[in-house]
Amino acid sequence: MPAAALMSRSEAAEAKSTKAAAPKKATAPATPLTLPPVQPGPAYLMAGPMLGHVGPDRVHVWVRGTAAAPWKILLTEPGAQTREIDGGSLKAEAGLSGIAVVYGLKPGTSYTYQIVLDDREQLPLPLPSFTTAPETGHAGRQRIVFGSCVGQTVAAAAPVWAELAERRAMSTGEGAFDLLLMLGDNHYGNTTEIEKLRVYYTAHRLSAGWRDLSARSPVYAIWDDHDYGPNNSDGTEAGKADSLKTFQEFWANPACGEAGNPGCYFTFTRGDVQFFMLDGRYHRSPNKAEDAPGKTMLGTKQLEWLKRELQASKAKIKLLANGSEWESYGSEDSWTHFKQERDPFLRWIDEQKIEGVIFLSGDRHFSSGYHINGRFLELSAGPVGSVNSKLRANPERFTGHDEGRLWGVLDIDTTVSPPRVAYEFWQAGHSMRERREISWAQLHGREKIERTPGYVL
Ligand SMILES: [Fe+2]
Numbered sequence: 081m082p083a084a085a086l087m088s089r090s091e092a093a094e095a096k097s098t099k100a101a102a103p104k105k106a107t108a109p110a111t112p113l114t115l116p117p118v119q120p121g122p123a124y125l126m127a128g129p130m131l132g133h134v135g136p137d138r139v140h141v142w143v144r145g146t147a148a149a150p151w152k153i154l155l156t157e158p159g160a161q162t163r164e165i166d167g168g169s170l171k172a173e174a175g176l177s178g179i180a181v182v183y184g185l186k187p188g189t190s191y192t193y194q195i196v197l198d199d200r201e202q203l204p205l206p207l208p209s210f211t212t213a214p215e216t217g218h219a220g221r222q223r224i225v226f227g228s229c230v231g232q233t234v235a236a237a238a239p240v241w242a243e244l245a246e247r248r249a250m251s252t253g254e255g256a257f258d259l260l261l262m263l264g265d266n267h268y269g270n271t272t273e274i275e276k277l278r279v280y281y282t283a284h285r286l287s288a289g290w291r292d293l294s295a296r297s298p299v300y301a302i303w304d305d306h307d308y309g310p311n312n313s314d315g316t317e318a319g320k321a322d323s324l325k326t327f328q329e330f331w332a333n334p335a336c337g338e339a340g341n342p343g344c345y346f347t348f349t350r351g352d353v354q355f356f357m358l359d360g361r362y363h364r365s366p367n368k369a370e371d372a373p374g375k376t377m378l379g380t381k382q383l384e385w386l387k388r389e390l391q392a393s394k395a396k397i398k399l400l401a402n403g404s405e406w407e408s409y410g411s412e413d414s415w416t417h418f419k420q421e422r423d424p425f426l427r428w429i430d431e432q433k434i435e436g437v438i439f440l441s442g443d444r445h446f447s448s449g450y451h452i453n454g455r456f457l458e459l460s461a462g463p464v465g466s467v468n469s470k471l472r473a474n475p476e477r478f479t480g481h482d483e484g485r486l487w488g489v490l491d492i493d494t495t496v497s498p499p500r501v502a503y504e505f506w507q508a509g510h511s512m513r514e515r516r517e518i519s520w521a522q523l524h525g526r527e528k529i530e531r532t533p534g535y536v537l
Contacts, residue, residue, distance in 0.1 A: 110232035110268065113283040123149035123170070125202040127285035129195050132179070132332020133348060134259070134298035136187035136213045140332035144177045144282055145170040145197055151178055154194040154201075157186075170197075175278040177329040187215045208295040214351045217394065219494040222351060223252060226261040227487035228304065228403065228442020231465025232268050234283050239508040240464040240485050242289030248297050255506060257489060259350065260297050261357070263442035264304025264403030265466070272309050272319025277326040280307075301331045302344050302357045304403030304443055305413070312413050314364040315379070324362065333357070341381040347389050352494050354395035356386060358402045367412050377404065377418045383425065390434050396494045397501070401440040406458045407450040409474045413443065426456065435524065436499065438490070445469040446482035447505045449516075449532075455525030457518055459503050461488030471537050479532035481505050481513050491515075 115126070123145045132140035141153055151167040167180035185191065192209040195202045214220050225244065230237040247255035269280035284290065307327075309317040317323070327344050328336050335346035343359035363379025378386065390398060400406075402415075410416040429437055439458040445466050450458040453476075464485055471480040485508040493500040498520035505514045514532060521527040 113234065113267075113269075113280055115279055115282055116286075118146040122200065123147035123198050124200075125195060125197060126176070127282050127291070128295070129193070129203070129208070130285065130291075130294040130332065131210055131296070131298050133300065133334035134210055134213055135334070135348070135350075136215050137185050138181055138183045139185060139191070139210060139212065140179060140181050140334070141167075141193070141195075142177065142179050142330065142332040143167070143170070143195055143197075144175070144285070146176070148172055148176065149198040151180075151198075152196045153180055153182060154196060155182055156192045156207075157189060158192070175274070175282075175326070175329050177278075179329075179332045185212050187212050187218075210296055210298070213298075216349050216351070218351050219396075220351045221491070221493040221495065222259075222353060223257040224259055224261060224353075224399070224490040224492070225257045225487055226263055226401070226440055226442075226459075226490065227461045227464040228263040229265040229445055229463035229466040230267060230284060231463065231467070233465075234287055237284070237465030237485070238287040238289055240289075240487060241287055241293050243508050244487070245289045245292035245296075248293065252491070255489065255504075255512065257297070260293070260299045261355070261401060261440065262299065262301035263401055263440060263461070264302055264308075264360075265306045265443065265462075266301055266303065268306045270306055270310050272317060272323045274322050274326050277307075277323065278329070281326065281330040299331075300333055300348070300355065300357060302359060302401060302403060303327060303361060305361060308361040312367055313361060314366050315362055316366060317361075320362055337362075338381070338385060341379070341385070343379070343382055345382055345385070349393075349395055352395045353397045353399065353492055354389075354393045356389060356398065356400045358382070358386070358400065360402045360404050365418075367417055371417055371420050373420050375418060376421050377402075377415065378421065383421070387425075387428065390429070390437075391432060393434075395436070396499050397436040397438065397492055398434070399438050399440055399490070403441065403443055405441045405443060405450075405460055406439040406456070407448075407452050407460075407474070407476050409476060411444070426453065430455075438501070438523070440488075440490075446471050446480060447486045447488060448474075448477050448481075449479040449503065449529070450474070450476040451478055451522075451525075451529045452476055453525075454528065457523055457529070459488055459490065461505065462486060473537045477535075477537065478529045479505075479514060479516070479535045480537065481507065484508060484510060486513075 128143035267280040337343035345359040489504040
C-alpha cells in the first residue's frame with residue numbers, strides 16, 4: 081500500500097489503524113530493546129516488585145531477578161507482626177520471573193512490603209504499600225485507569241508512568257485512582273519468541289515511574305497484537321502457546337483462560353464492579369476472512385464463558401475490556417469486521433436484560449467515546465506512549481482526543497442508585513482534557529449521548 085511504503089516497518093505497524101490518515105514521515109526502524117548488563121555479585125532485583133491482582137483477601141506480586149535465587153515477601157500490617165511469604169525460586173526457565181500470592185489479608189487495609197532475594201532485602205525505605213480491595217459486593221466509589229499502546233521505546237511511556245505514580249495518591253480531582261488496566265500493545269515485541277518477549281516485558285518495567293506506580297497500584301493486563309505476535313496477528317500464529325507462557329510469567333493476573341481453553345482472559349470483581357478482561361487474539365479468525373457465521377474474535381468457548389459469567393454476575397457495573405475496538409466503523413483489526421459474532425452478542429445482552437455494561441478498548445493511538453448502535457457505551461484509551469493517529473469522522477463517536485500521551489479514567493460510584501458513571505481523558509503534561517457523566521438512561525440507550533462540545537468530527 082503506498083502510504084505504508086513510505087513508512088518504516090514500526091511506523092507502519094503503529095499507523096495500522098488509520099489507513100486514510102496522512103502518511104507519516106519515514107524514520108529509521110525501531111531499535112530492538114535490550115536489557116542493561118547484569119552487575120557482578122549476588123543476585124539482585126532487576127525489575128519489580130509489581131502488583132497484579134489485589135483482592136479483598138489477597139495480593140499477587142511479581143518480581144524479576146538477575147540470577148536464579150530463592151525469594152520471599154515480608155508483609156507488614158501496621159501495628160501487627162511481619163509475615164514471611166516464601167516465593168519459591170526464580171528460575172532461568174521462567175525468565176527469572178516469579179509471582180507469589182499472599183492470602184489471608186483483610187479488606188480495605190493497607191500493607192507494607194519488602195522483597196528479599198537470597199536473604200538480602202532489596203527495597204530501600206520507605207517501603208511500598210498497597211491497600212486491599214473492598215469486600216466483594218460492597219458499594220463504593222472507584223476510579224479505574226485504562227490505557228494501551230506503550231510505544232516502541234521504554235522512554236515513550238515513561239512520562240505517563242511517572243505522572244500516574246504521582247497522581248495515584250492525590251485527590252480525585254487531580255487524577256487519583258485505585259487500579260490500572262493495561263489493554264494491550266503493552267510492548268511491541270512483535271514476536272512469539274520467548275527470549276525476545278522476556279526482554280521486551282522486562283525492558284518496559286525498568287523505568288522509575290513504572291516501578292513506583294506498579295509497586296503500589298494493582299495492575300491487570302490483557303494483550304493485543306503487538307505483545308501477542310506480529311501486527312494484526314490472530315489464532316493461526318504458530319508460536320502462540322509460547323506467547324501465552326511468557327504472558328503468564330510477566331503478568332500477575334488473578335487467572336488466565338480456563339482449563340481446556342487457553343488464553344489470557346479472566347474476570348474479577350472489585351466491590352460491586354465486575355471486570356471481564358478478554359483475549360481477542362488467541363482464538364481469533366484472520367481479519368481478512370469473510371465476515372460470515374463462524375468468524376470469531378473470542379472463540380466459541382471464551383464467548384460461552386463470558387455469557388455464563390455475565391449471567392451469573394451480581395455486580396452493578398460490568399466492564400468488558402478488549403484490545404480491539406467494539407464500535408461499528410472501526411479498522412480492519414476491530415469488531416467492525418467481526419459483526420457476525422458481535423451483533424448477536426450485543427442483542428443477547430439486551431435479551432438477558434443485563435444492565436450496567438460498559439465496553440473498554442485501546443489500539444487506535446487516540447482516545448474516543450462511542451455510542452455503539454445508539455445503545456452501548458464504549459471508551460477507548462491510549463496511546464500512553466505510541467505515536468498518535470488522527471481521528472476521522474465516525475458516526476458513533478461522541479468525543480475524541482488525538483494529541484499526546486493519553487489515558488482514560490472511569491469514575492464509578494455505586495453508593496447511589498442508579499450508579500453514577502463518569503469518564504475522564506487525561507494527557508501527560510496537560511492534565512485532564514475532559515470529564516463527563518454518562519446517565520444510566522444514556523448507558524442503556526434510552527437517551528442519546530450528545531457530542532462533547534468542541535468535538536467536531
Ligand atoms: Fe498500538
